[in-house]
Amino acid sequence: MTRPAEYTRHSIIKAAVDLFAEKGFEGASVRDIVTKACVNQAAINYHFKGKDGLYLEVLKTAFEKLTDHAGFDPDKLTSLSREEALRSFVYQQLRPLLFRDEMSRYIRMFAWESAHPTKVFRKFMATNSASYLTAAVDLVRRFLPPGTQKRAALCGAIWLMGQCSIFVRNRELFAQEPFSIAIDEPFVDELTELITRLAIGGLRHASAAA
Amino acid sequence: MTRPAEYTRHSIIKAAVDLFAEKGFEGASVRDIVTKACVNQAAINYHFKGKDGLYLEVLKTAFEKLTDHAGFDPDKLTSLSREEALRSFVYQQLRPLLFRDEMSRYIRMFAWESAHPTKVFRKFMATNSASYLTAAVDLVRRFLPPGTQKRAALCGAIWLMGQCSIFVRNRELFAQEPFSIAIDEPFVDELTELITRLAIGGLRHASAAA
DNA sequence: ACTCAGTTCAAACGGCCGTTTGAATTGGAA
DNA sequence: TTCCAATTCAAACGGCCGTTTGAACTGAGT
Numbered sequence: 001m002t003r004p005a006e007y008t009r010h011s012i013i014k015a016a017v018d019l020f021a022e023k024g025f026e027g028a029s030v031r032d033i034v035t036k037a038c039v040n041q042a043a044i045n046y047h048f049k050g051k052d053g054l055y056l057e058v059l060k061t062a063f064e065k066l067t068d069h070a071g072f073d074p075d076k077l078t079s080l081s082r083e084e085a086l087r088s089f090v091y092q093q094l095r096p097l098l099f100r101d102e103m104s105r106y107i108r109m110f111a112w113e114s115a116h117p118t119k120v121f122r123k124f125m126a127t128n129s130a131s132y133l134t135a136a137v138d139l140v141r142r143f144l145p146p147g148t149q150k151r152a153a154l155c156g157a158i159w160l161m162g163q164c165s166i167f168v169r170n171r172e173l174f175a176q177e178p179f180s181i182a183i184d185e186p187f188v189d190e191l192t193e194l195i196t197r198l199a200i201g202g203l204r205h206a207s208a209a210a
Numbered sequence: 211m212t213r214p215a216e217y218t219r220h221s222i223i224k225a226a227v228d229l230f231a232e233k234g235f236e237g238a239s240v241r242d243i244v245t246k247a248c249v250n251q252a253a254i255n256y257h258f259k260g261k262d263g264l265y266l267e268v269l270k271t272a273f274e275k276l277t278d279h280a281g282f283d284p285d286k287l288t289s290l291s292r293e294e295a296l297r298s299f300v301y302q303q304l305r306p307l308l309f310r311d312e313m314s315r316y317i318r319m320f321a322w323e324s325a326h327p328t329k330v331f332r333k334f335m336a337t338n339s340a341s342y343l344t345a346a347v348d349l350v351r352r353f354l355p356p357g358t359q360k361r362a363a364l365c366g367a368i369w370l371m372g373q374c375s376i377f378v379r380n381r382e383l384f385a386q387e388p389f390s391i392a393i394d395e396p397f398v399d400e401l402t403e404l405i406t407r408l409a410i411g412g413l414r415h416a417s418a419a420a
Numbered sequence: 421a422c423t424c425a426g427t428t429c430a431a432a433c434g435g436c437c438g439t440t441t442g443a444a445t446t447g448g449a450a
Numbered sequence: 451t452t453c454c455a456a457t458t459c460a461a462a463c464g465g466c467c468g469t470t471t472g473a474a475c476t477g478a479g480t
Contacts, residue, residue, distance in 0.1 A: 115325030162376025198412035205411020250429050
């Protein structure tokens with residue numbers, strides 16, 4: 001009797017990831033999710049103790065996948081030159097623009113949260129946030145003088161992520177005037193190059209001034 | 211009989227600006243607004259033809275004030291050196307961190323929209339967006355080679371705004387771990403300095419490479 | 421004093437939300 | 451086969467939402 005249960009759980013999570021990524025937590029109703037997952041309405045409460053529980057579950061898996069993944073993997077980044085590491089990081093951040101794959105959907109979910117954090121998310125981040133910024137902070141530190149204060153490095157990391165996230169958040173804007181830009185691989189590559197160059201210049205300049 | 215009507219309109223708009231800035235469009239219910247404004251529930255529909263109409267009204271006034279205001283005033287910016295103009299722009303963008311004054315509330319409203327644009331907002335921006343980016347684009351252009359393409363300049367402008375907006379959007383984050391930063395005038399000044407330096411470096415570097 | 425358009429008001433409406441309920445179904449264990 | 455716990459299901463619940471309604475009030479114009 002446990003087979004169908006796991007199948008149901010899995011369908012729900014899959015549908016939930018899609019819808020949370022697309023519409024955010026509040027925007028995706030449990031009715032949307034169960035319809036997309038082709039399961040009964042009460043299933044979410046039975047398996048996850050409510051919408052919050054489902055979201056927490058989804059956040060957990062998303063977070064695990066993301067931290068395991070290249071863009072946030074310290075080992076991969078440290079094996080590259082700092083410029084190459086920066087480019088790799090920027091590209092990982094921008095990839096959700098293409099939103100094809102699973103990972104892009106996860107990043108997109110977090111993009112929603114960075115705007116209006118849910119209670120669930122805040123609670124989740126209170127215990128899990130530490131590692132999220134670490135990769136970015138470490139990366140930024142490689143451009144800054146050794147003695148740079150923690151606060152400045154943190155601000156630098158956020159600064160770096162802000163440059164990428166605004167493009168991800170405003171993705172829909174690009175198709176319209178005055179941009180009229182098709183968001184495809186070439187554009188993302190181009191944008192990666194542009195932002196990387198801008199960021200490197202900024203970090204070097206700030207570093208020299210300090 | 212028109213005196214109390216205008217008073218009611220004004221109270222509603224004032225309360226609406228506060229609540230839309232604080233909670234976003236969906237987050238602020240008409241019941242919240244009428245309670246804060248101390249008016250009857252039906253007043254919004256009577257005076258503004260519904261919540262959407264009220265929002266449109268608020269967006270209009272906010273947009274007017276913002277475009278008239280220093281941070282977006284091309285004349286003031288062009289009278290400064292490009293570095294000073296950039297610093298002024300960054301400071302204007304970061305000022306909502308302190309959110310004291312009316313202007314900060316307006317910028318905060320737009321920050322909500324940049325994350326999950328409302329239908330009302332999209333319709334509004336479809337007709338009014340042109341001028342919003344102009345100041346930023348002009349500013350960025352002063353750092354880029356004369357022949358720079360429109361698309362690159364636009365991306366540069368967005369890039370610049372992204373660096374600021376992430377701090378505004380994540381304002382609440384700073385009070386918590388691992389930041390534990392008090393957001394006061396000194397911090398905003400410090401942050402302005404940091405971002406300005408980073409941005410100048412980035413723009414010069416990108417410019418030199420192009 | 422009367423009228424009447426402008427405005428306020430309390431109450432209700434219909435709709436969507438997340439959740440709960442209790443009965444029906446399922447398939448392995450006794 | 452019988453039992454039983456796990457799971458599914460249709461239906462309903464209570465709550466908040468934006469909006470509508472129709473009556474009550476207000477004060478300037480006649």
